[in-house]
Amino acid sequence: MADLDSKQRQIIEATEKLEADIIDFASRLVAEPSTLGEEASALAVMEAELEQLGFQTENVAIDPQTLGDHPGFAPVPWEYEDRYNVVGYRPADREGGRSLVLNGHLDVVDPGCLDFWENDPFSPVIKEEWLYGRGAGDMKSGIAAMIYAVRAVELAGFGIQAPVTVQGVIEEECSGNGALACLHAGYDADAALIPEPFGPTILTHQVGVLWFKVTVRGASRHVLSASSGVNAIETCFPIIAALRSLEAELNDGPRHEAYRQFEHPLNLNIGIFNGGSWPSSVPDEAAFQARLSYFPGVRFNDIRQKIIQAVQKTSENNPWLSQNPPIIEFYGFRSEGHAADRNLPAFETLNDCHRMLTGLDAETYISTCTTDLRAFQLFGQRQSTCYGPVAENIHGANERVHIPSVMQVAKTYALFLSRWCGLVE
Ligand SMILES: [Zn+2]
Structure with missing residues (x-):
């Protein structure tokens, strides 16, 4: 971490102090079984956390009436009544920086056959350096890391020079209509990061x-x-x-x-x-x-x-x-699928932050699945990617996430906030 200046060191130290809060918040999210249609309790936990951390919150509905004509809207046979996304907004402390969206999905897939699980999928357990549970990797620990990255910058004593929006969306696992609704409600930014559990890589391509x-x-x-x-x-x-x-x-x-x-x-x-x-x-x-x-x-x-x-x-x-x-x-x-240029400024900044922590360039990730990145890539500004923790068995039994990698995401995002958005002293 030789390349860090004193401000960045303060931010990294502040992030490290938040480890217990990050893992505690991730665990509380995992404990809410937010499968399709059952997202309310996880959304409530997220909203309360955002309010406690000083974000202005808004619940963004998914309204097929207003979204139905959007080319990205996916028709579904189920209802959207009383189901929504939660958005936390943090206004800029001073103008001049570049805005940022941090996006994660709160919905999880069904745990499947419980016989294959060593523990209850919705009773999070930490063993050695791993947090176990459905959604621990995909992607509640990423959500905890991204929100607390903003907190880390504040804890280090800095303001942020651009607006930051954090989004906890639903329906990433089935339609993508949650992220689309947030984008449609105006929550786009100069860059967007999604801590999907594909590891600390820069995702440039997704399939349709x-x-x-x-x-x-x-x-x-x-x-x-x-x-x-x-x-x-x-x-x-x-x-x-x-x-x-x-x-x-x-x-x-x-x-x-x-x-x-x-x-x-x-x-x-x-x-x-x-x-x-x-x-x-x-x-x-x-x-x-x-x-x-x-x-x-x-x-x-x-x-x-x-x-x-x-x-x-x-x-x-x-x-x-x-x-x-x-x-x-x-x-x-x-x-539909999409492809992004690895040389986009936001990707270069993210790579710089990764290198400051690890001494290496972040690998490029070409994905054979889809994520909510499509909303930003196809219908928003295109400087958006996934960079997240290391997980195993996502969508399978005994899903788990490596806690040190969650902390690396929080640190990288905190540095990204300082470099991309800019600090206010
Ligand atoms: Zn996911």
């Missing part, structure tokens, strides 16, 4: 991602005459096979150059499968829900069309499906 659901009808029978019925579950199998072929075609087809070195950058995932009601009845309905990704530069509508064609082609060759066509619905993610 879409979700869809395929519903198939069968013909129900008692199993004593099963051969005269049509099994809706098994009828899904050739459709899934056709979608796997589409996935292979997309991976083998023209590639965005940033993804050339990847073995299999685009992934189809059959994430939910439902069907049938009784072991001795031929099921008359089955449905699966899936996620498919595509390269930056490829349009959502083009992939949507390819999926429809793949399902239609399978149906044409199947006597039952040709008479009983599957229903395809697109809901949730319909985000």
Whole structure:
């Protein structure tokens, strides 16, 4: 840390003093099981913390009436009543600096089968240098780090020369409508940082991602005459096979150059499968829900069309499906990919801060998934990236985050605030 001047040293020392507060706040967020539709208690914890730390808070609703025409809005089958994002705003202490958004999502994915967890997913536990729990990595500890980075600058005795907005959003894991609503409400800035748990890297590329659901009808029978019925579950199998072929075609087809070195950058995932009601009845309905990704530069509508064609082609060759066509619905993610120039000023500043702490340049991260970064990249100013802690098993059992890496994020963000926004003494 030889490159640090005395002010920066004060800021780093102040950040280190906040470690217990950061991990305590992250743990309190993890303890709130903020899966889809159940975000209220985590939002309340975040709002109270922001108020206690002196931010002006606003609850930003997701209103399909006002957002519905936005090209980034993802239609969903669920409701937005009483669900919102919480934004903390800190006005500039003096003019002249560059503004900053710090964004993180409070929603978490379902913990899945509890048998695989060593501890309750929503009872955070620290073992050695790791904090365990659903959302510990993705991404409640990042949220704690980013908020307390602002506090660290204040604790070191400095003001900030530009407005800072911190956003705790919902629906990062399903639609991206939360971050979009904040952007639409005017919360953009000269740069945006998101501490997603991909490690201390500078994310320059994301793939596009879409979700869809395929519903198939069968013909129900008692199993004593099963051969005269049509099994809706098994009828899904050739459709899934056709979608796997589409996935292979997309991976083998023209590639965005940033993804050339990847073995299999685009992934189809059959994430939910439902069907049938009784072991001795031929099921008359089955449905699966899936996620498919595509390269930056490829349009959502083009992939949507390819999926429809793949399902239609399978149906044409199947006597039952040709008479009983599957229903395809697109809901949730319909985000397109994007690519950013690694040489953007905000990325250079972030890299400088990383190097001050580690002596090394931050690696570039090319992502095969999507994050709320898309809102800032596609519809806001483009100087935005993810730089976050090191986590393991995100979306899996025994999710955990490495506490020293959470502290590194807090320090890097605190230095970024000093360099990008500017200090007031
Ligand atoms: Zn995440």
